[in-house]
Structure formats: C-alpha cells, structure tokens
Amino acid sequence: MTTSPLDSTPDASPSETPDSGPTDTDTDTGTARVPARSATIGIVLAALAITTIALNLRPGATGVGPLMEDIVGAYGQGAFASGLLTALPCLAFGVLGLLAVPISRRVGLTGALVAAFVLVVIALLLRPVSGAFSLFVGLSVLALLGPALGNVLVPAWIKLHGGARTVGLMTLYSVMLAVGGSAGAALAVPLAGSADNGWHDSLQFWGMIAVVPVVVWAFVLTRTGHDFPPAPPRGELGGSLLRSPTAIALMVTFSMQSLNAYTQFGMLPQILTDAGIGPARAGVLVAVIAGWGLVGGLVMPTVIAKVKGLRWIVGGFGVLTTAGYIGLLLAPGASPLLWACVLGIGGFAFPTAIALLPARTRNPLVTARLSGMAQPYGYILAAIGPIVAGALLGATGSPDVVLWFLAGTGLVLAAAGFRAGLPRMVDDEIAS
The missing domain is CATH 1.20.1250.20 (MFS general substrate transporter like domains)
Structure with missing residues (x-):
C-alpha cells in the first residue's frame, strides 16, 4: 500500500506530536523525524479555524438519525433505506477518506478543506428539498466529503502549522469534534419543530452553519497558500x-x-x-x-x-x-x-x-x-x-x-x- 507523510499524522495523539524544535532524529527510537514547520498563522486565527471546522465535521451525519423516520417516510422508503443512510458516514469516511492525500497534494491541505466545505454547504442546503430519495442519498454523500477529508487533513494541518501550540490545538480539535457530534443529535428534533416538513429546516440549518468554516478557512488560505508538507526521507519497512x-x-x-x-x-x-x-x-x-x-x-x-x-x-x-x-x-x-x-x-x-x-x-x-x-x-x-x-x-x-x-x-x-x-x-x- 502506498503511503504518504499524511497517513501517520491524523492518528498521532497530542502526547506523541513532535515538538517544534529542529531535532532531526528521535533519540528513543533512532528513526528519522521530519522537522516541524514553524507556525504561519496566529494562535487566535488557528484556534478559530480549528473550532469552526471541528464543530462541522459530524452534525451533517449525526443530525439525520433522530429524524430518520420522517425522512424515509417522506420518500416512501422503509427500514432498508434507514440502514443505508446510517451506513453512509462509514462508507464515505472510508472511501472518500482515501482521496484526502491525492487532493491535498494538488491544492494543499487548506485549499482541499476550503473546496470540500464549499461542496458541503451546497449539498446540505439542497439535500432536504431533493425530489427523489436517490438524489437525497447522492447529496448526502457529497455532504460527507468535507468531513471525510477533514478526518485526515485537519490533524495533519495542526501538526504542520501548530508549532509549539500543536498539543493545545489537538485538544481543542478533539473537544469540538465531540461537541459537534452531540449537537447534531441533540438539536435535530428541536430544530425541526412541529411542522410537517420541519426536518427540512433542521437539516438545512447545518448547511447555513457550515458557511462559517468556509469563510474562516478561505481567509486562512490567504496566509498559508499551497501547504502540502514535504516528502519524508526515502525508505520503508517491508512485510x-x-x-x-x-x-x-x-x-x-x-x-x-x-x-x-x-x-x-x-x-x-x-x-x-x-x-x-x-x-x-x-x-x-x-x-x-x-x-x-x-x-x-x-x-x-x-x-x-x-x-x-x-x-x-x-x-x-x-x-x-x-x-x-x-x-x-x-x-x-x-x-x-x-x-x-x-x-x-x-x-x-x-x-x-x-x-x-x-x-x-x-x-x-x-x-x-x-x-x-x-x-x-x-x-x-x-x-x-x-x-x-x-x-x-x-x-x-x-x-x-x-x-x-x-x-x-x-x-x-x-x-x-x-x-x-x-x-x-x-x-x-x-x-x-
């Protein structure tokens, strides 16, 4: 399987993130360490960027479950449709997540996230008013593209741009990710209200909220430019x-x-x-x-x-x-x-x-x-x-x-x- 420097980054816990010093070798393991890139944006902007995108990585998926009966009923579908919609986040995170590195290599980490979330906004706003269930499913997949890429790229972005603030930004990311997932489920029914098609408004709400990370990250893009990290030294363990x-x-x-x-x-x-x-x-x-x-x-x-x-x-x-x-x-x-x-x-x-x-x-x-x-x-x-x-x-x-x-x-x-x-x-x- 072909790998890249990003493949290991998203899974590193904050305690295992390299510091921002110039050390090139890990003295405990003897393995090469890629020097961390110095921070290119201020801490306030970095924290705002992480907060806004982490909060929006899960509600588009978790906000569907509490409204599932209304959604499948509106399209005349049954239990299999419920299972399909429930499975979509896992499928999207698995399949679309494989695209994260190739896309970000072309347009950079920040550019990939901006482009993906523009599509997320469009998909989340159009999804509830789609006339056919197949179109609803297709727009749901498109809405999950941003979270699928974000799962891989946001921690990599933090490692690349965080510098000495990497641990704090990773903690903020973990917290906001959980808050966003909880909010999507907790607010789904209250946002729908008592109207017959209230689930439309509930689902579209997260499309309007997703505009915020697009604006913030577009500004960040003006500071970072193409920010795909350099390749590591050659060599790979076999087996x-x-x-x-x-x-x-x-x-x-x-x-x-x-x-x-x-x-x-x-x-x-x-x-x-x-x-x-x-x-x-x-x-x-x-x-x-x-x-x-x-x-x-x-x-x-x-x-x-x-x-x-x-x-x-x-x-x-x-x-x-x-x-x-x-x-x-x-x-x-x-x-x-x-x-x-x-x-x-x-x-x-x-x-x-x-x-x-x-x-x-x-x-x-x-x-x-x-x-x-x-x-x-x-x-x-x-x-x-x-x-x-x-x-x-x-x-x-x-x-x-x-x-x-x-x-x-x-x-x-x-x-x-x-x-x-x-x-x-x-x-x-x-x-x-």
Whole structure:
C-alpha cells in the first residue's frame, strides 16, 4: 500500500506530536523525524479555524438519525433505506477518506478543506428539498466529503502549522469534534419543530452553519497558500500488515466501534422511540452517548501513556457496549440515561484505537501503513453493520433483534480490543 507523510499524522495523539524544535532524529527510537514547520498563522486565527471546522465535521451525519423516520417516510422508503443512510458516514469516511492525500497534494491541505466545505454547504442546503430519495442519498454523500477529508487533513494541518501550540490545538480539535457530534443529535428534533416538513429546516440549518468554516478557512488560505508538507526521507519497512495480529486487531477494534457509533446515531433514536421514549429525549440520549466521546478523547491518551495493563481496559469497553444494549433490551424505560452512559463509556474504544496506532509502532512509516489500513478499511467494514441492522429491522419489524445484533458486535469489540491492548509492536510482527 502506498503511503504518504499524511497517513501517520491524523492518528498521532497530542502526547506523541513532535515538538517544534529542529531535532532531526528521535533519540528513543533512532528513526528519522521530519522537522516541524514553524507556525504561519496566529494562535487566535488557528484556534478559530480549528473550532469552526471541528464543530462541522459530524452534525451533517449525526443530525439525520433522530429524524430518520420522517425522512424515509417522506420518500416512501422503509427500514432498508434507514440502514443505508446510517451506513453512509462509514462508507464515505472510508472511501472518500482515501482521496484526502491525492487532493491535498494538488491544492494543499487548506485549499482541499476550503473546496470540500464549499461542496458541503451546497449539498446540505439542497439535500432536504431533493425530489427523489436517490438524489437525497447522492447529496448526502457529497455532504460527507468535507468531513471525510477533514478526518485526515485537519490533524495533519495542526501538526504542520501548530508549532509549539500543536498539543493545545489537538485538544481543542478533539473537544469540538465531540461537541459537534452531540449537537447534531441533540438539536435535530428541536430544530425541526412541529411542522410537517420541519426536518427540512433542521437539516438545512447545518448547511447555513457550515458557511462559517468556509469563510474562516478561505481567509486562512490567504496566509498559508499551497501547504502540502514535504516528502519524508526515502525508505520503508517491508512485510505485510496482514502478518501482524496486532494490526488486524486494531482494524477490527476500529471497525466494531465505528459500526456501533453510526448505528447508534442512525437507528437508536427510532429504537428508543419504539420503546416509548419521546423523539426529543431519544435525540438527547444519543447526544449523551456522543458526548462521552469528549471525555474519552481527553482521558485515554494519558491512560495509554501511563498504564501498562491495557488489554483489560480496551476489552472492557466492548463488554460495556454489550451491557448497554442488554440494558436497553431488558429495561428500556427504567433508566435510559444509565444505558446511554454505559454505551458512551464503551465508546471510549474509538479514541483508544486512534491513540494505539502510534503506540503499537516504533517506526513512523509503519505507523503510516497501519493508519492507512485501520481507518479507511475499518470504516468500510463498519458500514456493513448499519445495513445489516436495517435489513434485520425490515425483515423482523423487531428493534430487539437489532439490539441483540449490536450486543454481539460488542463481544467482537471486546475480543479485538483485548488483543490490541497487549504490549506487542507491529514492527516486530511484520518483520518476524
């Protein structure tokens, strides 16, 4: 698999980001380090840019789930359509994310983000008024282009332009990403109101908000110009990643957590509504699950750096995921907030998997190759889950069957997470 300097950048936790000094060699590993580029924009503009784009990377996806019944009903569609719309973010992040490096190589990191978000604004504004379901799906894919590129390019942009402020900007990015995801789910129903076509206004709201990062990043572009980073020194460690049990475990961990996250965003509101919970409260509960991602993003990089017995922690997130679904099965109305919190803590598997990519590799080129396998292909595998969940719901009409399916994926997550948490290095496994 061909890699680039960007492939390893998005997955580095803040604690692993190189400082802005001129050091060319990592004294701990002996591997080459590319000198960090000095900051080209001020801290206020950098913080504003990161805040505005991070807040807009998730609402276009998470704002659909609480309105799913109204959307598919308006187009005369059924449960399979719900599963398809739920799977789209995973498919887009996986497939379109592979375009991030080629596009940014041509127009720069900043230029790629500006162009992508111009398309996002157009797609989000036109999507609700499209006359056919196929057009709605097509515009949804276009609306996810910006987030798909942003997942890869924004952390790379921070590393390139952040300088001594890189850690702070990465923390800001993680926080705002979680806030945006939660806001999309929590505000979907209130923004729709009581009108028959209120879901139009709710979805279009995020198109109007997405104008803000376009304006801010267009100004940033005047300061950065073409800002694709230079190529690293030649040389790459050989060996297939398929020979590494740790690499495979990380990919499965990533895919199972993403499968659960986007099925939760897309279908859990409907499942909670069928259990007797009001639509607005169902949206808030899904927002609570997403909001726990904020805590996980802040806590897990430090835990990984300081705790050696990670296998029980990472495996435990899968167990918690299964426990949350079983709670919704056995007592859906008794304490839905409790089950939402359990599922939210189980979702710590996502920031953990991201942080383990550099933690389980020594050479940065291996990190790049591992990232290039785990994220895009993990998202593509994750997209199967919502489609299966939608098909199960359509065939049986029972939300309980979907919950049992998701509970089973939690056990797969537990097993993969346990293996990924073992203190093994991918470098050693592919070289042996």
